[in-house]
Amino acid sequence: MSESVVKVGVLGCGNVGAALVQLIEERGDEIAARTGIRLEVAKVAVRSLTRKRPIHLDESVLTREAAEVVADPDIDVVVEAIGGIEPARELILAALGSGKPVVTANKELLANHGAELFKAASAGEVDLLFEAAVAGGIPILRPLRESLVGEDVRRIMxxxxxxxxxxxxxxxxxxxxxxxxxxxxxxxxxxxxDPTADVEGYDAGAKAAILASIAFGAKVVAGDVYHEGISNISATDIGFAARLGYVIKLLAVAELVSVEGDGPDEVAVRVHPAMVPVSHPLAGVRDSFNAVFVEGAAVGDLMFYGRGAGGAPTGSAVLGDLVDAAVNLRKGTHADLLALTRRPIRPIDELRSSYYVNLDVVDRPGVLRAVAEAFERHGVSIRSLEQEGVGEHARLIFITHRAREADVQGTLDDLRGLDVIHDITSVLRVVGDDQDLT
Structure with a gap:
């Protein structure tokens, strides 16, 4: 098979960019043998020309001018690995506008300006591929965009x-x-x-917006995603969850919610910690691994699992996109991105779930009655109750049946006004057999 050289311009040489260059060097012969395409890293834009890197790059390849890489007529495909909004957005738009395919792992950019970039790629009839933007080395976007395009996917968790x-x-x-x-x-x-983006759910929120956009063909941006982080999760919460048969996980949830009448389905997208039954596949996802659970009407439940971060796994996903883009370029074709439409975003107050509520209370007659009345006033049904401790500080632990978020928040407001309650220690949503997040 005769080889066709595709020259690659890489913007950024951090963990992901360096891993990609190394993988191209290691896998180049195999890729050429299987596809007939020889990937050649022709230019790499970096901030510093003298910085030490884990890979060797010839001085003639390095440049500090990212815009020149994009504009270089010898560059066939651009890989954006600098992150952030600007100048990444301008550089990608420039590349797409000049007819060059782009591969990126920039979740922040896609979650805020994805529709604009998709439109530019479609107008230029070139690839914009971003498999690595959501779950590192885990292939999830391509299955949603291609393999499951005919599936009625209702929820991703x-x-x-x-x-x-x-x-x-x-x-x-x-x-x-x-x-x-x-x-x-x-x-x-x-x-x-500064771990804020991770522990407060903003990183996961950007990924949830991308997942919702691809799975549902909806214009969802990061600002549409409700966020709660894990910084308030305590050892007490962990212990109670384990005793009740749950583990606590930070979940990104995107789903279509049916509405009454003839109105369009609404999109609900959120990130929050939740109690997951130990029997659920997501409960066994440990350490820094990621997993995406897809629920379809015909296909049933699917789970995609693996390393969701790190230079090598993310670089592998970028390389897969790069090979696709190079093959399509030589064939004179491109992968169509699904059209995005504006769907109503269901506010968090209208969503329903089961809840775990942990109260620090005074142990005296009438306390349970006062607490139960607060739940009853807002129509929140109690599924189970446990009490621990005696004296000035006792603990009441509730799990509710499915209830509307606004009703639960109203209950919590009433509870805060009771003089017998020292503190609402924690409130967590619960995933279970008949009280899934909906």
């Missing part, structure tokens, strides 16, 4: 942030405190010095 999953695993399995688990995650390189 996943663990898409390795940092928080590592922290919760340490807390669950070793009794580590949140602060100690976070410190360990930072020492191992799983968490940034």
């Amino acid at each position: 996943g663990i898409v942030n390795g940092t928080t999953n590592f922290i919760l695993t340490r807390m669950s399995e070793e009794g580590t405190s949140y602060a100690a688990a976070l410190t360990e995650a930072q020492q191992l390189g799983y968490a940034e010095r």
